[in-house]
Amino acid sequence: MILYENENLKQQKLKDVTGKTLAASEVFSKFIKALKDHLLTQIIEKGKTIKPHEIRWVLTVPTIWTDASKQFMRKCAQQAGIDEEKLVIALEPEAASIFCQYQEDKRASNERSLLNRTGQKYMIIDLGGGTADITIHETLTKSDDKFPLLKELHHAIGDDCGGTQVDNAFMEVLGEILGQKLIKLMKKKQPSAYLELLREFETVKRREIANKNNLRIPLVTINELIEELEEDNIDNKIKVSKYKTQIKRNRETFCIDAELMKSFFKPTIDRIVSLVKDTSKIKAIRDVSLFLLVGGFSECKHVLHALKEALPNKTFIVPEEAGLSVLKGAVIFGHKTGIIGSRFMIYSYGTKVFEPFDPELHEMSRKKKAGGRYICPKIFDFIVMKNDSVPVGTTIKREYVTDEPQQNFMDLDLYKSDSGLTKYIDEEGCYRVCKATIDIPDPSDEQRTVEVEYYFGDTEIRMTAVETDSGKSCKTFWKFI
Ligand SMILES: Nc1ncnc2c1ncn2[C@@H]1O[C@H](COP(=O)(O)OP(=O)(O)OP(=O)(O)O)[C@@H](O)[C@H]1O
Ligand SMILES: [Mg+2]
Known part of the structure; x- marks a missing residue:
């Protein structure tokens, strides 16, 4: 995150x-x-x-x-x-989608044939440690094709609600009981005991929630730290905390009741449910009724239960090895990068240009005099627009000219906007995302034209440039900010 x-x-x-x-x-x-x-x-x-x-x-x-x-x-x-x-x-949900389309496991054949159907639309919800990451796909080619093409139906959506937030909720409660000072000291002086505690919670987290949930604690370490800090003993610490009825200690074990255990999960699961619910209401994908849950946190039964309850008319699939589907799908993607046919733009991208001033088109306040004429600077020149579906391999070309004799490089800034209506690069929601430098081969006194090709449909934005007269390719460096 x-x-x-x-x-x-x-x-x-x-x-x-x-x-x-x-x-x-x-x-x-x-x-x-x-x-x-x-x-x-x-x-x-x-x-x-x-x-x-x-x-x-x-x-x-x-x-x-x-x-x-x-x-x-x-x-x-x-x-x-x-x-x-x-x-x-x-991209992780894409990799998971690919894995589910191609898994060889016989037990998965029903899921696979469902996903393989031409025209099948489905939402992939990748629930990890840090993020919930959502992508919506449609299967384009026939079910007997081993490698159907997938099309993205909407730009990716996500939030920082993953499984580690459940761990954080637990650690917060533990901090309230034992004291933040003690936790801090444990991290500093006994990091292995602290990590052991987290590992122990990971085991408990993966079990079904029972009436009583036993969690082993590093009691010897905790007692040593209590002594060093000259604090009250562990049982008194529990007794004075607001969790005294929900946590009992039995030797080296904390026995946590079901309600408290559920409360560790609730805020994260609530956020995941709202994210999925909100996404399913988006007009363009409202008819998607098949939901694929992948990523480690999707193996958590409470998540599936909450989602089914919130969206009773949808079908949820949790594939075998949901936690490994991203990894395995990535291997298939490495062999067949063309499986995803097109992607949706999350943002609009463009460059900064100026135009001759036109009162019909431009705001009066932006009128500027330059080189003996009136211009409108800082115009956002769209290269791709938010919500555009861009086929993989699409290139978009733009030409730029040099300003000075002997110019040996050209700076080019790429801007990104959250809207499809942005007119100027200094509007709210529009900011510079990339600084590119293009080397001009064999600098001369003449004005030179460089053709830049932008690649937007892939998993990363790329650009290449050529000097148009000579056809020589220009060295291009770009840095996203
Ligand atoms: N059976 C389970 N029950 C509850 N939580 C689980 C279970 N299995 C795994 N998790 C949780 O899933 C999370 C890890 O998932 P995953 O491996 O998909 O994350 P990641 O891909 O590393 O993270 P991210 O996608 O956010 O970058 C951890 O928080 C882990 O505790
Ligand atoms: Mg992940």
């Missing part, structure tokens, strides 16, 4: 449980490198003869992530030694 919310990813630091910080880019690249090295070792150990350059690497990200977050992950992968040309970014 930090990558989703943060605007300055380069500077972003992450904290471990003890409070020590490390640059996010280092954490992610080390993580990717460890996975990469593990795979390469496994290949050798299994006696396979796959060479690193023969591998296409697929990195999955939530669909709702920003362009900057995707670019950040791409940089981390490069830092981990993955060749940029060999890397594909997959």
